[in-house]
Each structure stands twice: as C-alpha cells, then as structure tokens.
Amino acid sequence: MKTTSLTDSLPSKMKAIVQTEYGSADVLRLAQVDQPVVSENGVLVRVRATSVHAGDWHLMRGRPFFIRLIYGGVRSPKIKILGTDVAGEVEAVGKAVTQFKPGDQVFGDLSEAGFGAFAEYVCVPETALALKPTSSTFEEAATVPVSALTALQGLRDVGQIRSGQKVLVKGASGGVGSFAVQIAKAFGAEVTGVCSPSKAKMVQEIGADYVLDYRQARTGLKQQYDLILDVAAYDSVFDYLPMLKLKGSYVLVGGSIARLFQVMLFGSWISRISRRRVRCLVQKPNQADLIVLKELIETGKIRPYVDRCYALSELPKAIHAIEQRQVQGKIAIAIQSVSEHPLTDAS
Ligand SMILES: NC(=O)c1ccc[n+]([C@@H]2O[C@H](COP(=O)([O-])OP(=O)(O)OC[C@H]3O[C@@H](n4cnc5c(N)ncnc54)[C@H](OP(=O)(O)O)[C@@H]3O)[C@@H](O)[C@H]2O)c1
Known part of the structure; x- marks a missing residue:
C-alpha cells in the first residue's frame, strides 16, 4: 500500500x-x-x-x-x-x-x-x-513574441503595408524596431531605418536599405514615405507629416507619454487636416499571429x-x-x- x-x-x-x-x-x-x-x-x-x-x-x-x-x-x-x-x-x-x-x-x-x-x-x-x-x-x-507581434501588427494591421512601398522605421535598432525592419522587408517594402549612429551597422545588417540617425531623419529628409512606423516617438508627429506621402500612414508604437497622448487624443483631427492617416498601435497578443511569426522565422525571412x-x-x-x-x-x-x-x- x-x-x-x-x-x-x-x-x-x-x-x-x-x-x-x-x-x-x-x-x-x-x-x-x-x-x-x-x-x-x-x-x-x-x-x-x-x-x-x-x-x-x-x-x-x-x-x-x-x-x-x-x-x-x-x-x-x-x-x-x-x-x-x-x-x-x-x-x-x-x-x-x-x-x-x-x-x-x-x-x-x-x-x-x-x-x-x-x-x-x-x-x-x-x-x-x-x-x-x-x-x-x-x-x-x-x-x-511581444516585440515581433507589435512590429507585425503595427505594419500590417494599422499601417496596411503593401509590397513596393517606402517605409521608415524610427527606433530601428531596438526590440520592436529590429523586427519591424525585417518584417517590412518580408512584405516587399523598401526600408529606411532610423537609429543612433553607433547602431547603424546593426540596422544595415538586419536588412535596412538605408540608415539615418535621428537628427538626419528630423531635419534633412527630402524623401517621402508611404508609411512611418514610429517606435521612438520622442518628438512631435508634426515633424514627420511632411515626410509622408498624401494618404500615407504614421503609426505611433512607442516613445514618450506626451507623444502617445498627442496621437491618441488628436490623431483623427490631425489625419483630417493633413490628409494622412495618423494612428496609435495597441498590440494584442494572439495565437494566429504567433504562427505567422513562426513561419516567417522558419522560412528565413526574419531572424x-x-x-x-x-x-x-x-x-x-x-x-x-x-x-x-x-x-x-x-x-x-x-x-x-x-x-x-x-x-x-x-x-
Ligand atoms: N503600442 C504597443 O502596443 C507597444 C508594444 C510594445 C512596445 N511598445 C513601446 O515601444 C517602444 C519601444 O519598445 P522596444 O521594446 O523596442 O524598446 P527598446 O528595445 O528599448 O528600443 C527603444 C528604441 O527607441 C529608440 N530611442 C530613441 N530615442 C530614445 C529615448 N530618448 N529613450 C529611449 N529609447 C529611445 C532607441 O534608439 P537607439 O537604439 O538608437 O538608442 C531604440 O531603437 C517602447 O516605448 C514600448 O513601450 C508599445
């Protein structure tokens, strides 16, 4: 017994x-x-x-x-x-x-x-x-999981990314940004990554077509983008609207609380007056998207x-x-x- x-x-x-x-x-x-x-x-x-x-x-x-x-x-x-x-x-x-x-x-x-x-x-x-x-x-x-789900949902669901688009990822060297650069490339976009100068090599290594530092992105950009994914929103959305094509999308993912509230509270109004889409992302964990990421990794599209x-x-x-x-x-x-x-x- x-x-x-x-x-x-x-x-x-x-x-x-x-x-x-x-x-x-x-x-x-x-x-x-x-x-x-x-x-x-x-x-x-x-x-x-x-x-x-x-x-x-x-x-x-x-x-x-x-x-x-x-x-x-x-x-x-x-x-x-x-x-x-x-x-x-x-x-x-x-x-x-x-x-x-x-x-x-x-x-x-x-x-x-x-x-x-x-x-x-x-x-x-x-x-x-x-x-x-x-x-x-x-x-x-x-x-x-968290970083890549955020990047995927920001680009695909809120940003409505399409093949051939020009995409700017601000904060490209961080957790979310490093996945966003690779996922945007997997969607067939031309990607510009923005990061600190000391991290430019890494952003190039993960596949960005162009790399800029934060100062260049704010002041020196002549280029216009279809989509800006802002993972490091520490400056005003108004600084970036001139870099967006008409009907282009600005998606705020992270940054300072003041910038988050600016877009949460006034995003619809800014969208109307600028004729561009200005939105915030709230990431939602879900199993289907984890499976999408598993496939992207197994096929070598992201790492x-x-x-x-x-x-x-x-x-x-x-x-x-x-x-x-x-x-x-x-x-x-x-x-x-x-x-x-x-x-x-x-x-
Ligand atoms: N909306 C959502 O659902 C959601 C989900 C997940 C995360 N987030 C937010 O997304 C943001 C990034 O998350 P993460 O995990 O990628 O963070 P992380 O790995 O720490 O990366 C932060 C990125 O922001 C850049 N950055 C620029 N100015 C900065 C400053 N003043 N202070 C801090 N970073 C600065 C960094 O640039 P350098 O590398 O060049 O220094 C880096 O690329 C956070 O604010 C987080 O709360 C939002």
Whole structure:
C-alpha cells in the first residue's frame, strides 16, 4: 500500500524573480516560491528562456502611473512575478487542453495571461502559446513574441503595408524596431531605418536599405514615405507629416507619454487636416499571429537579433542595460543557467 507523507502534499518549489514593490531593478530579487499547479485549462510550461522589453520595466517601475490602474496595485504591484515573453517545454496539460502535449516546445506572449515568465515554471491558457519555430533556440524564440507581434501588427494591421512601398522605421535598432525592419522587408517594402549612429551597422545588417540617425531623419529628409512606423516617438508627429506621402500612414508604437497622448487624443483631427492617416498601435497578443511569426522565422525571412544572453539571476543587469539604451535588438534570459544563489523563501 502506498503511504503518503506530509511533504507529498506540499507544493514543489521553483526559482523566480519576485517583485514586492515598485522601483528600479534593485527591487527585483531571486527567490524560492511555490511552483504553479496545472489548472484544467492550463498548460504548465517549463520555462527555458524569457526576454525583457520596455513593457517589463514600465511594470517594474509602475510608471507611467496609469499602468498601476490597468494592472492593479496602486501602492505595490499585484503581479509579483513579471515576464511576458516565454519559450519552453510543456511539462503538463490540464484536462481541457487540446492543442499541446507534454514535451512540445512552445513560445508565447503572456501579457494577457497573467505574466510570470521570470520563473522556472508558468501555467497559462493554451491560446497564449504556439509551437516554437523549429529553427530557433529557446533563447532566440523568447525574444520574439511581444516585440515581433507589435512590429507585425503595427505594419500590417494599422499601417496596411503593401509590397513596393517606402517605409521608415524610427527606433530601428531596438526590440520592436529590429523586427519591424525585417518584417517590412518580408512584405516587399523598401526600408529606411532610423537609429543612433553607433547602431547603424546593426540596422544595415538586419536588412535596412538605408540608415539615418535621428537628427538626419528630423531635419534633412527630402524623401517621402508611404508609411512611418514610429517606435521612438520622442518628438512631435508634426515633424514627420511632411515626410509622408498624401494618404500615407504614421503609426505611433512607442516613445514618450506626451507623444502617445498627442496621437491618441488628436490623431483623427490631425489625419483630417493633413490628409494622412495618423494612428496609435495597441498590440494584442494572439495565437494566429504567433504562427505567422513562426513561419516567417522558419522560412528565413526574419531572424531574432539577440545582442546578449543573461542568466535569470542577472535580470536586474539586463533591465538596466535596456534602460540605458546599451542594447541592440533584443536581450534573452536563459532560465536553465541560473547560478546557485542563496535564495529567500517568498512563498
Ligand atoms: N503600442 C504597443 O502596443 C507597444 C508594444 C510594445 C512596445 N511598445 C513601446 O515601444 C517602444 C519601444 O519598445 P522596444 O521594446 O523596442 O524598446 P527598446 O528595445 O528599448 O528600443 C527603444 C528604441 O527607441 C529608440 N530611442 C530613441 N530615442 C530614445 C529615448 N530618448 N529613450 C529611449 N529609447 C529611445 C532607441 O534608439 P537607439 O537604439 O538608437 O538608442 C531604440 O531603437 C517602447 O516605448 C514600448 O513601450 C508599445
């Protein structure tokens, strides 16, 4: 007869980066927490890699303030384990799960699935996941979901990109921008990337036809574009309207809050008076688009540009590098190489 000991009923433990207050990367600590239990509709993923993007550090800092209202936790964060991008192996599935089985290699965007990828395990609904591109390592695949979905939806859905168009990607050297340059090329566009001068070589390497620095783009442009994807909107949309062809599209993806509100509040009015389309993108995670990205990667049309890879315990360092604009393309975080650290129990 099988006997049950007291420890059998206790949840297994895992390592995770935990946050109990808003602030700089110093508020993050590596801790031991309860491993999630697979739910009826859930897929338990053994996380092999994650990555960091601008949204992660906005949530970490609780800035801009409205982010606290959206995700709960005005004074302290309700989400204790952040992490939006995931790549890993399916460990177990709930009874109602139909698309995945243990052993499948998956990747996904957890921004509408409770986050939690800065940990060894996460349990998420199957719709947040797709099979990982077979040609990518876990580290490469983990850099794809949020950034590449944003680039794809900004160019295809809001920007309505067409083959043969002239496209300007501002912020081309960052996470979203490095995918946007490649996706625009895959759509058959002629692409101009805008970035800091020190990152021009990288933007050329990923396929941009022309590269400009921010100053040249603002002041020296004679060229007119069909589509401007602005991932780094730190100056006014009015500076860029003369560079757009009549009926061309300006799509704001990221940048300063003031510029975001300018386009959110006045985009329709600016569109009417300028006879150009001025819009903001709000990225929506979805499985169908993850599959589009998987195919683009497997056919060699896009390739994640991974600048460097950190261990989970080094996550604060990775976030610091992004905040300081020291990164080209993306950073990956490898979960399996967590160094043995003295852990605090945060359960
Ligand atoms: N709308 C949405 O749904 C959505 C989804 C995801 C992300 N976003 C937003 O998109 C933006 C970019 O995200 P990301 O993950 O690509 O970020 P990232 O990897 O940190 O890249 C930021 C890019 O912006 C450029 N940049 C220019 N001026 C800057 C300044 N003053 N401060 C910071 N960066 C500046 C950087 O240029 P250099 O490389 O030349 O320094 C870099 O190319 C963020 O604002 C993020 O919040 C929006």
